[in-house]
Amino acid sequence: MNKDFLTAYSNLLNSIKPVKKDCDNPFYKSKYADLGDIFEEIKQKIRENGFVLLQNVERQILRTRIVHIETGEMLESTFDLITAKPDMQQMGGAVTYARRYSLLPMLNIECEDDDGNAASGIKKQSFDDLNTVAEFERAICDATSEKVLGALWYKWKDKFEKDSPEYKRLQNLSTQIKSSLRG
Secondary structure (H helix, E strand, O other): OOHHHHHHHHHHHHHOOOEEOOEEEOOOOEEEOOHHHHHHHHHHHHHHOOEEEEEEEEOOEEEEEEEEOOOOOEEEEEEEOOOOOOOHHHHHHHHHHHHHHHHHHHOOOOEEOOHHHHHHOOOOOOHHHOOOHHHHHHHHHHOOOHHHHHHHHHHHOOOOOOOOHHHHHHHHHHHHHHHHHHO
16 A cells, blocks of 8 residues: 555544444444444544545445545445345435444544443442542543533532642642643
8 A cells, every 4th residue: 555545544543533422222222323423523534634435335235435535545345235124214224324334443433432341340430439539539530521520520529628638639630631631
């Protein structure tokens, strides 16, 4: 493969952030990343890095290509479209499913969720269970958003006096983490 293609592809992969699994699949009692959310994350980044994304259906196969405009080189994948019945609604669902699941590996898209923790038996600690400064410090350092930091503050403000060294320590750490999240 051409060095220019590989450099552009690497830059593209590094620019893509994880996509949240916020849609429910009631049949399997699981969550998945919505195709629209995936496109919202990747569409502009694909263009900015000099690529074109093509997805088309050929017979019972979805073909996905990511083409580098400058070199003409591309990555390609195919995904068989499988339905239980020959019915257009099922085919539409199969195409949507295939579009989503062909993009995830091709663009190394990570999906955020807690299903892995549940499968591994790791119980996510509730903020209600936090009592010590050390426990709050670990939770603050693990925070992935300002919203989480706000929820933690709501819990520690009732556990520690506002003028106490513990409260100030947690407040300073939270401010540092918030700043790093804003990047």
